[in-house]
Amino acid sequence: MRTGWNVAEVIGVTQETPTARTLRLRLPGLAGHRAGQHVDVRLSAPDGYTAVRSYSVASAWPGDELDLTVEELSDGEVSPYLVHQVAVGDRLEVRGPVGGWFVWDPADPSPVQLIAGGSGVVPLMAMLRAHATADPRSPGAAAPFRLLYSVRSPAAVYYRAELDALARSPLVDVTLVYTREAPPGSRRPPGRLEAPALAASTLTPAENPAVFVCGATAFVETVADWLIEAGHSASRIKTERYGGTGTSPGTRP
Amino acid sequence: MGIVSPGFFGRRRRDDPALPPGQYLTESFPVLSAGPTPRIGPDEWEFTITTETGQVHRWSWDEFLALPQEDVTEDIHCVTSWSKLGTTWRGVSLDTLFESVESDCEFTMAHSYGGYTTNVPLEDLLGGKAWIAHEFDGAALEPEHGGPARLLVPHLYFWKSAKWVRGLELLRQDEPGFWESNGYHMYGDPWREERYW
Amino acid sequence: MTGDLDRYDYLDGNAAAGPLSEIFAIDVLSARGRCAACGRTDAMATARLLPHSHGLLLRCPGCSAILLRLVDTGHSVCLDLHGLSFLELRRQQNGSQPNPPQPT
Ligand SMILES: Cc1cc2nc3c(=O)[nH]c(=O)nc-3n(C[C@H](O)[C@H](O)[C@H](O)COP(=O)(O)OP(=O)(O)OC[C@H]3O[C@@H](n4cnc5c(N)ncnc54)[C@H](O)[C@@H]3O)c2cc1C
Ligand SMILES: [Zn+2]
Numbered sequence: 001m002r003t004g005w006n007v008a009e010v011i012g013v014t015q016e017t018p019t020a021r022t023l024r025l026r027l028p029g030l031a032g033h034r035a036g037q038h039v040d041v042r043l044s045a046p047d048g049y050t051a052v053r054s055y056s057v058a059s060a061w062p063g064d065e066l067d068l069t070v071e072e073l074s075d076g077e078v079s080p081y082l083v084h085q086v087a088v089g090d091r092l093e094v095r096g097p098v099g100g101w102f103v104w105d106p107a108d109p110s111p112v113q114l115i116a117g118g119s120g121v122v123p124l125m126a127m128l129r130a131h132a133t134a135d136p137r138s139p140g141a142a143a144p145f146r147l148l149y150s151v152r153s154p155a156a157v158y159y160r161a162e163l164d165a166l167a168r169s170p171l172v173d174v175t176l177v178y179t180r181e182a183p184p185g186s187r188r189p190p191g192r193l194e195a196p197a198l199a200a201s202t203l204t205p206a207e208n209p210a211v212f213v214c215g216a217t218a219f220v221e222t223v224a225d226w227l228i229e230a231g232h233s234a235s236r237i238k239t240e241r242y243g244g245t246g247t248s249p250g251t252r253p
Numbered sequence: 254m255g256i257v258s259p260g261f262f263g264r265r266r267r268d269d270p271a272l273p274p275g276q277y278l279t280e281s282f283p284v285l286s287a288g289p290t291p292r293i294g295p296d297e298w299e300f301t302i303t304t305e306t307g308q309v310h311r312w313s314w315d316e317f318l319a320l321p322q323e324d325v326t327e328d329i330h331c332v333t334s335w336s337k338l339g340t341t342w343r344g345v346s347l348d349t350l351f352e353s354v355e356s357d358c359e360f361t362m363a364h365s366y367g368g369y370t371t372n373v374p375l376e377d378l379l380g381g382k383a384w385i386a387h388e389f390d391g392a393a394l395e396p397e398h399g400g401p402a403r404l405l406v407p408h409l410y411f412w413k414s415a416k417w418v419r420g421l422e423l424l425r426q427d428e429p430g431f432w433e434s435n436g437y438h439m440y441g442d443p444w445r446e447e448r449y450w
Numbered sequence: 451m452t453g454d455l456d457r458y459d460y461l462d463g464n465a466a467a468g469p470l471s472e473i474f475a476i477d478v479l480s481a482r483g484r485c486a487a488c489g490r491t492d493a494m495a496t497a498r499l500l501p502h503s504h505g506l507l508l509r510c511p512g513c514s515a516i517l518l519r520l521v522d523t524g525h526s527v528c529l530d531l532h533g534l535s536f537l538e539l540r541r542q543q544n545g546s547q548p549n550p551p552q553p554t
Contacts, residue, residue, distance in 0.1 A: 044258055048275075092258070099479065241461045284459075288509060290515070
């Protein structure tokens with residue numbers, strides 16, 4: 001197996017939201033990946049300066065193509081480039097997909113609880129997609145999947161249409177929590193995710209779900225604490241922190 | 254290997270003769286956290302110099318502040334390739350701290366609160382080349398940047414400028430510190446790009 | 451405010467999968483490791499990764515001791531594992547999973 005840096009070609013770009021873009025990459029020789037993995041992307045300036053950042057894979061298909069969805073941090077070094085500059089036909093240096101821990105395994109029959117803050121939905125979307133297309137004979141194909149997705153506003157939701165379609169499956173449940181702006185007529189006013197709302201819209205500890213939490217570090221930190229307080233076993237909770245102080249769903253002003 | 258990303262320039266720039274090879278200018282002051290930030294109050298803080306005979310020279314926070322203070326403006330160069338030019342510091346010159354110290358040793362190990370260590374030859378600490386700094390940019394040095402006080406040896410890569418410094422140990426022979434024992438250069442001259450072994 | 455920064459400025463060990471994939475054939479982050487300092491035993495992926503550091507440092511989430519330290523000097527990779535007293539690497543499970551990437 002060859003590892004290290006490889007050259008991927010950008011074969012498609014889709015504006016996901018006003019501040020996020022999905023890049024479709026072709027990585028010659030790639031034969032699928034595990035749902036939840038990430039790649040490292042390396043940018044090089046003409047003077048030799050390089051910057052490396054990690055991005056989760058959003059897609060879950062077998063071939064040599066991958067989707068990444070990148071949220072722009074306005075003062076960021078790499079994300080604005082990926083969101084605004086990169087064009088179809090460009091080449092990017094990529095390492096991976098890597099990571100064998102924060103992955104969903106179709107052989108695991110456990111119910112799955114996914115909890116996303118903002119762009120943290122990306123690897124969880126890969127898990128939902130892998131679940132939807134899993135071999136019906138694999139134990140995980142029949143597992144119930146729930147996604148709790150905390151997001152700023154309706155306009156900031158990634159993969160909107162596909163999430164709606166996935167949620168039509170009796171096995172899949174999608175709950176959106178709007179933190180700053182809720183859609184008109186929604187029952188819950190916008191506001192941070194709190195521990196009671198988290199408990200009310202996630203699988204219970206008694207159901208012993210495999211839990212995946214992903215988002216900015218502060219979000220993951222808070223949610224993981226709440227889950228443990230609610231009785232989930234720490235060994236059932238897998239986390240992927242994206243860094244940054246971001247906005248914590250609770251406690252912090 | 255290494256394809257150029259068209260239109261990508263990064264946040265750093267290379268347009269200054271004051272930059273050592275392979276370095277890039279930064280305006281911000283990146284925090285390089287190797288671990289949890291130790292929080293040391295002035296009442297628990299002390300600085301020591303320990304000689305080869307075991308003699309310990311000790312300064313409390315108040316004693317340290319009562320020593321002659323110097324204001325210095327220096328360029329700093331981090332081995333992770335950022336440089337920051339014209340940074341201003343206030344602190345005590347190591348010449349002052351070593352005035353009363355008797356030693357035949359040529360090497361030192363800096364020890365920090367939190368356990369970090371780094372080795373610096375004694376001659377690089379003397380002669381107006383190094384300080385124990387407690388102010389940066391006119392304000393008390395923040396814990397993230399090594400406060401209450403850090404070693405400042407600006408002519409070497411910045412990992413030599415131990416944050417949260419608590420003492421110097423004089424050594425007869427050069428020994429590697431925390432990073433020097435795992436790949437980083439024993440001396441660390443940015444102008445000769447002494448990054449690694 | 452500084453206390454908060456401190457609390458939140460780290461990643462999961464899993465984020466180090468890329469650099470570690472260049473030197474280990476098996477995913478070390480899924481391996482269970484025991485902290486030599488406090489005895490905590492868990493997947494290496496649950497360790498804390500501090501970004502922007504000179505090298506790659508994985509710290510124990512229990513006692514913050516260093517479990518793994520990696521410095522890439524360009525011509526070599528220096529790996530310090532003295533913070534680990536035990537590491538259990540699992541063989542690749544068969545079946546169910548797609549093949550690992552094999553870029554040409
Ligand atoms: C395993 C992993 C997977 C990731 N997957 C994705 C993904 O699928 N999509 C995606 O958009 N990002 C993802 N990230 C985050 C990504 O790697 C970058 O950190 C992010 O794009 C910012 O990079 P930048 O160069 O633009 O900002 P930088 O120049 O690195 O930082 C700019 C400023 O933003 C702050 N900051 C950094 N990261 C965050 C954050 N996540 N939230 C809030 N503030 C932050 C920094 O502290 C800094 O002040 C992932 C991170 C990891 C570790
Ligand atoms: Zn420990």
